[in-house]
Amino acid sequence: MLLLLTLLPWPARxxxxxxxxxxxxxxxxxxxxxxxxxAVAYRAARLCEEAHRVLSxxxxxxxxxxxxxxxxxxxDSANGSASALPYPHINLFAAPPxxxxxxxxxxxxxxxxxxxxxxHILQLDQTRGLPALINALFGGIIAPNQNLPSxxxxxxxVWLESxxxxxxxIHSAIFRxxxxxxxxxxxxxxxxxxxxxxLTWPGANVWYMYGGHFIDWIARTRGEQVMGRxxxxxxxxxxxxxxxxxxxxxPARPSPRSTPSGRPRRSPGPRPSATPSRPRA
Ligand SMILES: [Zn+2]
Numbered sequence: 001m002l003l004l005l006t007l008l009p010w011p012a013r014x015x016x017x018x019x020x021x022x023x024x025x026x027x028x029x030x031x032x033x034x035x036x037x038x039a040v041a042y043r044a045a046r047l048c049e050e051a052h053r054v055l056s057x058x059x060x061x062x063x064x065x066x067x068x069x070x071x072x073x074x075x076d077s078a079n080g081s082a083s084a085l086p087y088p089h090i091n092l093f094a095a096p097p098x099x100x101x102x103x104x105x106x107x108x109x110x111x112x113x114x115x116x117x118x119x120h121i122l123q124l125d126q127t128r129g130l131p132a133l134i135n136a137l138f139g140g141i142i143a144p145n146q147n148l149p150s151x152x153x154x155x156x157x158v159w160l161e162s163x164x165x166x167x168x169x170i171h172s173a174i175f176r177x178x179x180x181x182x183x184x185x186x187x188x189x190x191x192x193x194x195x196x197x198x199l200t201w202p203g204a205n206v207w208y209m210y211g212g213h214f215i216d217w218i219a220r221t222r223g224e225q226v227m228g229r230x231x232x233x234x235x236x237x238x239x240x241x242x243x244x245x246x247x248x249x250x251p252a253r254p255s256p257r258s259t260p261s262g263r264p265r266r267s268p269g270p271r272p273s274a275t276p277s278r279p280r281a
Pocket of ligand 1: 116120153154157
């Protein structure tokens with residue numbers, strides 16, 4: 001009898017099956033949310049369009065289709081995620097950051113979250129040539145920029161969340177303090193360690209901490225369009241090892257063309273250094 005019961009069909013369920021879902025349509029997004037989160041959802045939808053307007057000029061091409069956004073409130077974790085496969089989509093958690101964590105340096109936590117995740121869409125949803133043809137024929141199955149090291153992807157998102165707001169993790173005193181401790185202790189991680197996940201503190205946070213300041217340095221010394229050109233160069237790449245070789249080449253010096261306009265940039269203050277006299281922050 002028990003065996004027969006296990007064979008009965010049951011509806012598939014994930015999360016809270018009692019939620020009543022709604023969708024907000026905007027020109028470039030569809031935002032799905034459960035009833036009760038209406039106020040946050042409408043604000044997030046407006047922020048998505050703002051992110052599209054402000055961030056797209058940093059990249060060679062815009063998202064290939066409307067981005068699907070799911071807003072949920074299942075816990076207290078301040079987080080989100082984004083992927084270009086099988087279609088561009090973002091998950092947003094409707095929870096503000098803790099004040100004692102490394103996400104605590106924000107002017108508008110929802111704006112920062114939306115902007116950070118949309119940067120990932122613009123980084124990953126860049127395809128041309130053979131990858132674009134494959135995706136057109138078989139659906140979204142290949143995203144060459146996904147092969148970039150996580151510290152470049154997260155670093156780029158941390159850089160742009162900060163460059164287009166008054167705060168963000170580049171300006172975070174906690175992040176700069178953590179980096180300063182590593183520098184003063186002579187314990188800065190090498191690129192091989194931050195390409196993966198160090199077994200010691202701060203673990204995967206090096207992608208955001210080291211990566212953010214690394215990309216910020218590239219943008220300041222080589223121009224704000226450089227990362228967009230890197231992602232464009234990767235867009236037709238179907239061999240991951242070739243991607244690494246491309247990234248090892250030094251980027252070109254900035255061109256005199258105008259830079260994209262976001263919010264006014266806030267001075268990030270003193271720059272990191274490996275020496276005690278110029279402490280890394
Ligand atoms: Zn991220």
